[in-house]
Amino acid sequence: MASLKFLGRILVAWFAAWCMLLVVFGMFDWHHGDLPWFVTLAWFIGLLVALGRGVTHLYRVRSIAGRVDAETLSNRQRRRVEVPYGADEAFDIVDSVIRDLPNVQDISGVRGGLQIRALVRLLPGENPRRRGVPQNATLDRNTRVSATITPSDGSSSVMFVCEPDSSAWMDWFNPDGGASLEHVETLVRAMTQRLADRRNRERADVRQTAMEKELTAAQLGLLQAQVEPHFLYNTLASAQELVRTDPARADRMLGHLIDYLRRSLPRTDGSLSTLGQELERSTAWLEIMKLRMGDRLTVHTEVADELAALPMPSMMLQTLVENAIKHGLEPKPGGGGVWIRGRVEGGVLSLTVADDGMGFRSEGSGTGIGLKNLRERLRLTYGATAAFVIGNNFPNGVAATITLPAKGVSDHA
Numbered sequence: 001m002a003s004l005k006f007l008g009r010i011l012v013a014w015f016a017a018w019c020m021l022l023v024v025f026g027m028f029d030w031h032h033g034d035l036p037w038f039v040t041l042a043w044f045i046g047l048l049v050a051l052g053r054g055v056t057h058l059y060r061v062r063s064i065a066g067r068v069d070a071e072t073l074s075n076r077q078r079r080r081v082e083v084p085y086g087a088d089e090a091f092d093i094v095d096s097v098i099r100d101l102p103n104v105q106d107i108s109g110v111r112g113g114l115q116i117r118a119l120v121r122l123l124p125g126e127n128p129r130r131r132g133v134p135q136n137a138t139l140d141r142n143t144r145v146s147a148t149i150t151p152s153d154g155s156s157s158v159m160f161v162c163e164p165d166s167s168a169w170m171d172w173f174n175p176d177g178g179a180s181l182e183h184v185e186t187l188v189r190a191m192t193q194r195l196a197d198r199r200n201r202e203r204a205d206v207r208q209t210a211m212e213k214e215l216t217a218a219q220l221g222l223l224q225a226q227v228e229p230h231f232l233y234n235t236l237a238s239a240q241e242l243v244r245t246d247p248a249r250a251d252r253m254l255g256h257l258i259d260y261l262r263r264s265l266p267r268t269d270g271s272l273s274t275l276g277q278e279l280e281r282s283t284a285w286l287e288i289m290k291l292r293m294g295d296r297l298t299v300h301t302e303v304a305d306e307l308a309a310l311p312m313p314s315m316m317l318q319t320l321v322e323n324a325i326k327h328g329l330e331p332k333p334g335g336g337g338v339w340i341r342g343r344v345e346g347g348v349l350s351l352t353v354a355d356d357g358m359g360f361r362s363e364g365s366g367t368g369i370g371l372k373n374l375r376e377r378l379r380l381t382y383g384a385t386a387a388f389v390i391g392n393n394f395p396n397g398v399a400a401t402i403t404l405p406a407k408g409v410s411d412h413a
Contacts, residue, residue: 310349
């Protein structure tokens with residue numbers, strides 16, 4: 001029924017044009033109101049061509065949409081696609097989809113207005129609806145494509161409009177052969193595919209991130225569960241020697257070792273530690289090193305008590321302190337000092353460990369695995385809101401700084 005109505009509309013339009021011609025010729029009394037034979041012939045040929053194109057239009061619409069009704073038969077097609085992204089991301093996706101259309105030209109996008117326009121031109125000598133038949137500039141029309149993005153809360157709505165590049169009254173006489181339907185369906189399919197690919201990538205990234213977090217947590221648990229063998233051996237050997245020469249000092253060393261081991265137990269719930277807990281762990285370790293190194297090591301701590309409750313990943317401060325001692329002060333004749341400074345400014349915690357030791361050296365400065373692990377854990381835990389910087393300390397040594405988000409704490413110098 002829809003097909004017959006469509007072809008009937010074409011017949012009505014052409015017969016209306018015939019009547020208009022009769023009226024015009026009658027007004028001017030040309031040939032006594034009769035139409036010249038060549039005008040009648042041209043009208044008849046135009047009607048046959050229009051009916052032929054109408055049949056072609058019906059065939060292509062059924063091939064593309066699988067149905068023939070008033071919506072699919074229209075020369076001017078509209079489709080709405082919901083996009084689960086903000087307006088800027090939606091604009092980029094729509095722009096790339098439109099640019100991938102065959103023979104698309106004259107693309108103009110207004111990011112501020114969230115609108116993209118383009119023209120799909122039929123190339124000279126080509127007609128996608130009639131292979132092998134030259135393009136007729138009068139009958140074959142280009143297709144205008146426009147996309148309007150409407151933002152919402154965290155999502156967007158995209159309205160695609162495809163229509164012939166001619167006045168609407170031409171639709172009654174000259175069907176577009178399903179070109180607008182084909183283009184709008186192509187845009188919808190491409191958008192659906194792009195969104196599906198993007199969601200798949202996001203899910204893969206989430207799975208990868210989860211695996212990386214689990215691996216990092218497992219590595220951290222292993223690091224926490226394993227106390228460095230030579231550190232244990234050296235500490236116990238030093239304590240054994242002090243038992244004979246200085247029992248009180250040996251007792252302090254063993255007390256600090258027990259305190260360090262107790263605070264180094266892995267966190268089974270995977271939660272963050274606090275700055276206070278990490279400072280206590282590092283202080284216990286530094287006390288052992290002070291008993292071993294004697295006057296060669298001095299420790300300076302500048303962290304306000306109000307910052308003790310700030311959450312932070314465990315073992316990070318310990319990693320920086322160990323690097324300062326092992327690679328900066330132990331190799332240095334005469335030793336030196338370690339400074340631990342913490343402050344909050346603008347809602348950001350800055351935690352610095354500095355030393356006046358040997359500084360960066362070409363050899364004997366370790367593998368860098370600890371710092372690489374630290375950077376990766378910061379990225380996985382905080383993303384772009386955390387950072388780690390390490391550089392030369394003036395006039396000697398190295399300074400390493402971790403910056404983390406610090407919510408609910410007033411600024412401290």
